[in-house]
Amino acid sequence: MSRKRKILSVKNLDFSYNQNKVLDNISFSVEEGSFISILGPNGSGKSTLVNLISKVLRGYEGKIEVGGRDIEELDSKDIAKMVAVVPQYTNPGFSFTVAEMVMMGRHPYISRFGTEGKEDFDAVSGAMEKTEILPFSNRKFTELSGGEKQRVIMAQALAQDSSILLLDEPTSHLDINFQIEFMNLFLSLNKKENKTIIGIFHDVNLAIQNSKKIMLLKEGRIFNFGSGEDIINRESIKSVFGSDVFVGRNPVTKKLYVSPVFNPGVDRGISSQTANKYLRVHIIGGGGAASPVMNLLHSSGYTVSCGVINTLDTDLDTAQMLGIPYVTEAPFSPISFVSQNKNIEFIKSSDVIILPAVEFGSGNFSNLVSVKEAINSGKKVIVIDEKNIRERDHTGGKAEKLYRRIIEDGAIVVKSINQVLRHL
Ligand code: ADP
Ligand code: MG
Numbered sequence: 001m002s003r004k005r006k007i008l009s010v011k012n013l014d015f016s017y018n019q020n021k022v023l024d025n026i027s028f029s030v031e032e033g034s035f036i037s038i039l040g041p042n043g044s045g046k047s048t049l050v051n052l053i054s055k056v057l058r059g060y061e062g063k064i065e066v067g068g069r070d071i072e073e074l075d076s077k078d079i080a081k082m083v084a085v086v087p088q089y090t091n092p093g094f095s096f097t098v099a100e101m102v103m104m105g106r107h108p109y110i111s112r113f114g115t116e117g118k119e120d121f122d123a124v125s126g127a128m129e130k131t132e133i134l135p136f137s138n139r140k141f142t143e144l145s146g147g148e149k150q151r152v153i154m155a156q157a158l159a160q161d162s163s164i165l166l167l168d169e170p171t172s173h174l175d176i177n178f179q180i181e182f183m184n185l186f187l188s189l190n191k192k193e194n195k196t197i198i199g200i201f202h203d204v205n206l207a208i209q210n211s212k213k214i215m216l217l218k219e220g221r222i223f224n225f226g227s228g229e230d231i232i233n234r235e236s237i238k239s240v241f242g243s244d245v246f247v248g249r250n251p252v253t254k255k256l257y258v259s260p261v262f263n264p265g266v267d268r269g270i271s272s273q274t275a276n277k278y279l280r281v282h283i284i285g286g287g288g289a290a291s292p293v294m295n296l297l298h299s300s301g302y303t304v305s306c307g308v309i310n311t312l313d314t315d316l317d318t319a320q321m322l323g324i325p326y327v328t329e330a331p332f333s334p335i336s337f338v339s340q341n342k343n344i345e346f347i348k349s350s351d352v353i354i355l356p357a358v359e360f361g362s363g364n365f366s367n368l369v370s371v372k373e374a375i376n377s378g379k380k381v382i383v384i385d386e387k388n389i390r391e392r393d394h395t396g397g398k399a400e401k402l403y404r405r406i407i408e409d410g411a412i413v414v415k416s417i418n419q420v421l422r423h424l
Contacts, residue, residue: 040217105159285309
């Protein structure tokens with residue numbers, strides 16, 4: 001068996017902000033060509049770790065080696081050739097065009113007074129093609145939507161042509177089609193170009209289903225580091241995230257799957273469970289937003305359905321696992337009329353329609369149209385307004401407008417999933 005090269009090695013790493021220790025004795029190593037996810041609750045030190053490895057942050061104790069060399073001995077250009085970072089937030093002070101932003105990724109290759117060469121332009125256009133931003137290469141970065149900006153930042157990192165890609169929630173601003181598409185881009189960079197991917201991902205299920213190894217971080221320490229099969233279970237998730245989950249396996253894909261378990265807080269008893277069965281609830285799916293709602297209502301005994309969900313969506317895994325009927329659409333395809341009509345059939349035969357905090361892009365906008373039709377026809381609609389619609393609208397305002405109409409026309413608005421049951 002050939003031993004793979006260690007591309008990253010972290011030894012006894014400690015880091016504090018002022019007196020506040022946020023990383024405590026972190027040691028691990030990564031083989032070249034690995035795909036690793038770092039999981040942990042907010043504040044557990046994930047971003048800090050990523051920023052130390054890329055030398056964005058300084059002043060640690062311990063040792064960090066990239067490609068066998070201590071990063072203290074490498075200047076920023078050397079590091080940038082080996083490690084590219086896609087940060088969670090970026091806000092350039094000046095108004096650059098998209099193409100100029102991506103060209104900045106070539107900075108480590110261009111000498112101080114040199115100009116860009118053919119290789120640089122090729123790397124830039126290749127990166128823009130992979131992230132599908134070529135059509136707006138001349139637009140100003142500051143005028144783009146959140147999701148578009150994130151794709152530009154991703155292209156900048158790809159143009160850097162490094163062997164390690166460090167991703168800090170790179171897809172959290174993207175609608176579900178793009179989240180899945182980018183995960184596929186990372187997988188293909190990993191497989192075809194042998195890039196080492198180390199990522200903090202927004203969607204825990206996308207992360208565990210696609211990574212070879214997972215690092216669980218808790219309060220600045222490594223809780224566990226290993227394959228998903230070995231380390232993801234009900235107990236470890238409870239210890240690290242403090243939440244009750246169901247860890248199962250999708251019967252179709254056989255992949256490991258984590259889904260929140262809800263404790264409605266009251267013992268509803270068998271008789272009310274039986275009564276619940278007669279109430280039909282249809283949930284709008286998308287991006288995993290419907291999964292906790294499906295779990296809650298299914299475990300409370302309601303007759304639940306879900307749609308329209310893309311084939312690769314974690315909401316589909318949940319529906320399949322719970323045996324909930326659903327309407328699905330091919331991956332990356334916009335919702336077709338056939339699927340939309342099927343969804344409307346479900347809506348018509350339901351008593352209540354629930355709209356979770358789904359991200360809306362042009363591909364799933366018609367789900368919102370179906371909810372509007374539901375409210376027009378006098379159906380009870382519950383909107384779970386957990387996240388500002390403006391941040392979830394990737395249609396340039398169209399989705400927000402329709403969403404507000406749905407609320408004006410009488411939808412019940414709740415702020416969290418826990419409040420749904422009392423309105424049924
Ligand atoms: P995560 O990415 O896992 O959410 P972070 O690495 O961002 O965690 O943060 C780890 C801890 O460090 C948190 O308690 C956070 O409040 C603190 N922290 C992060 N950035 C700073 C900073 N610039 N100054 C002081 N404390 C910070
Ligand atoms: Mg972070």
